[in-house]
Amino acid sequence: MDEQTPDARDELAADIDRVCRLEGEFVVRSGAVVPEYFDKYLFESDPVLLRRVAEAMVRLVHADTDLLGGLELGGVPIATMMSSLTGLPALFVRKAPKAYGTRRLAERADVAGRRITLVEDIVTTGGAARDATVALREQSATVEVVVCTIDRSEPGANRLHELGLETRSVLTRADLDRAREAARS
Template structure:
């Protein structure tokens, strides 16, 4: 799918208007409901295909963040053959008690996959936790960066944000 058409379809499918409290506590008058494109197989695949070129060449493992990053990471994994970790918001308190399911991130270059980044709070927590486990994490690839920050909101922890679309991109369609 053409990038401009994809942006228009994402915007048409996902942008909601109203009053929404974001994870960060901020209140927004519009919201990008990523589940609306992630639940559509054709649209999910199109987004994932466009995310593949954003992956750094040194990527050894994809890290899909709970919950919205998991379908994207799974689809990108299917397209690239790269293994995937499913990264929880916090380690579960039963069973394996793991933060990241699907393998050991220690010593591996993990590229995080996220749906929408605004302040980067969930990504920040995941990066710090994965680094504590010995992973090398320096890039997050997201479908939509609505932060409005040129380099992304996570440069202070040495994390580069690579976005398929920014909010400004979607505002132009």
């Protein structure tokens, strides 16, 4: 697939920022309290925006990927759309194994020996991606890349590289701040 043009990227940043940036006081997954929150459900529930996001994320997926592992919950609609765009099968990765039925953590089939690209909406500290990586590697999957829509991590906060995991984002916090500034001027 062609690279995304700088204009298309700027346009996506502006639209995502306008739709999903909230101001207030928010507790995030890591337990920190932050004054701004990117509510991914506000762009994931818009079919046109979800598709644009998924198209941009597909460009970040390595060719040798076997499965697109959407992280519960916000990663699941994105992984599903990416699966539809690429034909790669999706995997739905729960935060914890289901307590009954198949008792699976990763919904689809065994992941042993499969190369999984994780699909995440927002990376703040990388904690959710870390937990999923550890759990999937325990099931003998290969996990080396996480693709995300927004990397809002502060410098040094994302330590996924220590797990040998590469983070590839469509947009960073700086992209969204620039888009916001441009919209104001």
